[in-house]
Amino acid sequence: MGSAMNEDLIYEILSVVGEIPAGCVATYGQIARLIGRDKNARLVGKVLSMAEYYGKFPCHRVVNHCGRTAPGWAEQIDLLRREQVFPNENGRVDLKKYQWNHMA
DNA sequence: AATATGACCGAAA
DNA sequence: TTTTCGGCCATAT
Numbered sequence: 001m002g003s004a005m006n007e008d009l010i011y012e013i014l015s016v017v018g019e020i021p022a023g024c025v026a027t028y029g030q031i032a033r034l035i036g037r038d039k040n041a042r043l044v045g046k047v048l049s050m051a052e053y054y055g056k057f058p059c060h061r062v063v064n065h066c067g068r069t070a071p072g073w074a075e076q077i078d079l080l081r082r083e084q085v086f087p088n089e090n091g092r093v094d095l096k097k098y099q100w101n102h103m104a
Numbered sequence: 105a106a107t108a109t110g111a112c113c114g115a116a117a
Numbered sequence: 118t119t120t121t122c123g124g125c126c127a128t129a130t
Contacts, residue, residue, distance in 0.1 A: 005127070028113080029112065032113085032125095037125090038114095039114095039124065039125050039126090040125060040126060042110065042112045042113085042124095042126060043112090043126050043127070044112080045110070045112060046111080047111095048111060049111055062111075063111090064111075064112060064113085065112070065113060073111075076111095107129100108128100108129085108130080109129080109130100110126105110129105112124105112125090113123105113124090113125095114122105114123100115122090116120105116122080117119100117121075117122095
Protein backbone atom coordinates (compact mmCIF):
# COMPACT_ATOMS: atom_id res chain seq x y z
CA MET A 1 0.00 0.00 0.00
CA GLY A 2 0.97 3.62 -0.31
CA SER A 3 2.62 5.83 2.23
CA ALA A 4 0.76 7.53 5.01
CA MET A 5 0.97 10.82 3.17
CA ASN A 6 -1.49 11.72 0.43
CA GLU A 7 0.06 10.48 -2.81
CA ASP A 8 -1.98 12.77 -5.04
CA LEU A 9 -0.43 15.67 -3.23
CA ILE A 10 3.01 14.16 -3.65
CA TYR A 11 2.65 13.76 -7.40
CA GLU A 12 1.12 17.19 -7.71
CA ILE A 13 4.24 18.62 -6.15
CA LEU A 14 6.65 16.44 -8.10
CA SER A 15 5.00 17.21 -11.43
CA VAL A 16 5.58 20.90 -10.82
CA VAL A 17 9.20 20.18 -9.94
CA GLY A 18 9.46 18.32 -13.22
CA GLU A 19 8.51 21.47 -15.10
CA ILE A 20 11.33 23.61 -13.78
CA PRO A 21 13.53 24.27 -16.81
CA ALA A 22 17.25 23.66 -16.74
CA GLY A 23 19.17 26.80 -15.88
CA CYS A 24 16.47 27.96 -13.44
CA VAL A 25 15.57 27.30 -9.84
CA ALA A 26 12.29 27.44 -7.94
CA THR A 27 11.64 27.96 -4.25
CA TYR A 28 9.65 25.73 -1.93
CA GLY A 29 7.12 28.49 -1.40
CA GLN A 30 6.81 29.10 -5.11
CA ILE A 31 5.95 25.45 -5.68
CA ALA A 32 3.49 25.50 -2.81
CA ARG A 33 1.79 28.47 -4.39
CA LEU A 34 1.61 26.83 -7.81
CA ILE A 35 -0.41 23.97 -6.34
CA GLY A 36 -2.71 26.31 -4.46
CA ARG A 37 -1.21 25.76 -1.02
CA ASP A 38 0.77 28.91 -0.44
CA LYS A 39 1.35 28.24 3.25
CA ASN A 40 2.62 24.69 2.82
CA ALA A 41 6.26 25.21 1.84
CA ARG A 42 7.44 22.87 4.58
CA LEU A 43 5.39 20.08 3.12
CA VAL A 44 7.12 20.63 -0.22
CA GLY A 45 10.47 20.21 1.50
CA LYS A 46 9.27 17.08 3.19
CA VAL A 47 8.14 15.57 -0.12
CA LEU A 48 11.39 16.49 -1.84
CA SER A 49 13.36 14.81 0.92
CA MET A 50 11.87 11.52 -0.21
CA ALA A 51 11.42 12.32 -3.88
CA GLU A 52 13.91 9.69 -4.98
CA TYR A 53 11.54 7.02 -3.77
CA TYR A 54 8.92 8.21 -6.25
CA GLY A 55 11.08 8.60 -9.34
CA LYS A 56 13.60 10.90 -10.95
CA PHE A 57 12.90 14.60 -10.65
CA PRO A 58 15.15 17.67 -10.90
CA CYS A 59 15.06 18.29 -7.15
CA HIS A 60 18.39 20.10 -7.35
CA ARG A 61 16.54 23.01 -8.97
CA VAL A 62 14.70 23.74 -5.73
CA VAL A 63 16.18 26.11 -3.15
CA ASN A 64 14.73 28.05 -0.26
CA HIS A 65 13.46 31.62 -0.41
CA CYS A 66 16.97 32.92 0.35
CA GLY A 67 18.53 30.98 -2.48
CA ARG A 68 20.14 28.54 -0.06
CA THR A 69 20.65 24.98 -1.24
CA ALA A 70 19.55 21.93 0.73
CA PRO A 71 21.60 21.10 3.86
CA GLY A 72 23.60 17.90 3.65
CA TRP A 73 23.44 17.73 -0.13
CA ALA A 74 26.70 19.15 -1.47
CA GLU A 75 26.18 17.54 -4.86
CA GLN A 76 23.27 19.89 -5.51
CA ILE A 77 25.73 22.69 -6.16
CA ASP A 78 27.55 20.66 -8.81
CA LEU A 79 24.31 19.71 -10.51
CA LEU A 80 23.32 23.36 -10.71
CA ARG A 81 26.70 24.39 -12.06
CA ARG A 82 26.30 21.91 -14.89
CA GLU A 83 23.21 23.88 -15.87
CA GLN A 84 25.00 27.22 -15.75
CA VAL A 85 23.51 28.18 -12.40
CA PHE A 86 26.40 29.58 -10.39
CA PRO A 87 26.03 30.28 -6.65
CA ASN A 88 27.86 33.26 -5.09
CA GLU A 89 30.65 32.92 -2.55
CA ASN A 90 28.10 32.49 0.21
CA GLY A 91 26.84 29.38 -1.53
CA ARG A 92 23.59 31.01 -2.44
CA VAL A 93 21.81 31.19 -5.75
CA ASP A 94 20.87 34.65 -6.95
CA LEU A 95 17.12 34.36 -7.24
CA LYS A 96 16.80 37.64 -9.10
CA LYS A 97 18.86 36.06 -11.79
CA TYR A 98 17.88 32.42 -11.87
CA GLN A 99 14.43 32.03 -10.36
CA TRP A 100 11.96 30.34 -12.68
CA ASN A 101 9.23 32.68 -13.80
CA HIS A 102 6.56 30.36 -15.14
CA MET A 103 4.59 33.37 -16.45
CA ALA A 104 7.34 34.40 -18.83
C1' DA B 105 -1.87 14.04 24.73
C1' DA B 106 1.90 17.31 24.30
C1' DT B 107 6.10 19.06 22.55
C1' DA B 108 9.87 19.57 19.30
C1' DT B 109 11.83 19.44 14.72
C1' DG B 110 12.28 20.08 9.62
C1' DA B 111 15.35 20.47 2.24
C1' DC B 112 10.05 26.78 4.77
C1' DC B 113 7.64 31.73 4.13
C1' DG B 114 6.23 36.30 4.62
C1' DA B 115 4.39 39.85 7.27
C1' DA B 116 4.97 42.79 11.17
C1' DA B 117 7.74 45.44 14.33
C1' DT C 118 17.42 48.25 7.11
C1' DT C 119 17.35 43.88 10.44
C1' DT C 120 15.18 41.07 13.53
C1' DT C 121 11.16 38.67 15.43
C1' DC C 122 7.38 35.83 15.28
C1' DG C 123 3.45 33.16 13.99
C1' DG C 124 1.71 29.93 10.73
C1' DC C 125 1.35 25.37 8.16
C1' DC C 126 1.69 20.22 7.70
C1' DA C 127 3.78 15.70 8.70
C1' DT C 128 6.91 13.00 11.87
C1' DA C 129 9.43 11.80 15.83
C1' DT C 130 9.93 11.54 20.83
